[in-house]
Amino acid sequence: MYFTRLLALGYLLTCHCLVEEDKIQDHCSFLRQCVESVSVELYKKGFHREVITTVELRPDVLDGVRVLLVYKWPRGVYVDPYQLASLSNRSNWQILVDSAIDLELPAHKTSGFATYVYPSLESAPTLLKVTIPIHGRYHEPSNVGRTFTSVDIEPPDILLRTEKCAQLNNLEPHTVVNAPCTVKNSSTCPWVQIQHQQKLSHLRVQIPVGDELLVTPVCGGTLLVTMACCMALSQYMWKHRII
Numbered sequence: 001m002y003f004t005r006l007l008a009l010g011y012l013l014t015c016h017c018l019v020e021e022d023k024i025q026d027h028c029s030f031l032r033q034c035v036e037s038v039s040v041e042l043y044k045k046g047f048h049r050e051v052i053t054t055v056e057l058r059p060d061v062l063d064g065v066r067v068l069l070v071y072k073w074p075r076g077v078y079v080d081p082y083q084l085a086s087l088s089n090r091s092n093w094q095i096l097v098d099s100a101i102d103l104e105l106p107a108h109k110t111s112g113f114a115t116y117v118y119p120s121l122e123s124a125p126t127l128l129k130v131t132i133p134i135h136g137r138y139h140e141p142s143n144v145g146r147t148f149t150s151v152d153i154e155p156p157d158i159l160l161r162t163e164k165c166a167q168l169n170n171l172e173p174h175t176v177v178n179a180p181c182t183v184k185n186s187s188t189c190p191w192v193q194i195q196h197q198q199k200l201s202h203l204r205v206q207i208p209v210g211d212e213l214l215v216t217p218v219c220g221g222t223l224l225v226t227m228a229c230c231m232a233l234s235q236y237m238w239k240h241r242i243i
Contacts, residue, residue: 034058034065035194040155042203047136049077049205053156055128061121068159068179068191069117069130075110076151076207077134078103084115084132092120093130094183107137117156118183134205141210148206155200159191 036056043050053069073079078101088094096116119128139149159179174192181189236242 034061034160035158035196038155038158038196038200040200040203042153042205047207049134049136051132051134051153051203053128053130053132055119055158057121057126057128059126061125064162064164065121066161067119067121067128068161069119070157070159070179071115071117071132072154072157073113073115073134074151074153075112075137076107076139076149077136077153077205078110078113079115079132079134087131087133091131092122093128094118095132096180096183096185105137107139110137116180116183136205136207139207139209141215146209149209151205151207153203153205155196155202158194158196160194161189161191 034057036058037054038056039054041052041054043052051071055067055069057067079097080103081097081101084095084097094117096118098114098116101113102110115132117130117132119130121128134153136151142149157177159177174194176190177193178188179191181187
């Protein structure tokens with residue numbers, strides 16, 4: 001009788017382990033085909049634009065799956081941390097900037113940076129839409145008569161993670177990368193970087209630049225206008241005895 005109970009207990013434990021293993025395999029397999037489509041669009045004109053990323057997930061999104069969008073921005077543009085903080089408080093995503101951003105520096109004195117966007121899957125679990133406002137930096141004036149310069153923006157990397165999938169080495173053709181676990185950036189965790197089925201092309205931003213050939217005329221004209229205004233103001237003050 002004791003031996004029979006021991007066999008039954010062993011059988012139940014084996015079944016439980018197999019069920020748990022099947023659940024883990026389900027989560028790992030889901031990561032391979034979780035993303036159905038990705039689109040990145042550019043809106044507005046001039047120095048102030050919006051990059052809108054839409055990620056469509058499978059309808060049967062599993063519990064515990066997290067999504068991370070990693071944007072690698074070139075030095076020709078910047079994001080305003082204060083503006084992003086205001087947006088994230090009113091949106092279903094949070095953002096982490098990997099370095100301090102000086103809003104006043106020109107493009108040739110800055111370097112590229114990255115932002116990590118953590119969308120929430122609570123309100124719309126199958127459709128994620130993130131709108132990030134970007135701003136063009138001032139560039140050095142052109143010495144060949146160009147009026148615009150081009151800045152290329154790469155589409156974001158799509159990263160997925162779930163605590164229930166520990167076998168991240170067997171998810172080809174996807175790769176495993178380390179990224180901040182949460183928006184608080186307390187530590188890094190392994191994430192699965194999804195390879196897009198459709199080839200996403202980069203976005204090109206045309207930013208106005210000054211003409212170096214016009215520096216002397218503009219400076220000279222500005223100086224003459226300033227002197228004329230000062231003389232006119234001095235005469236007016238002398239005439240009306242304004243001290």
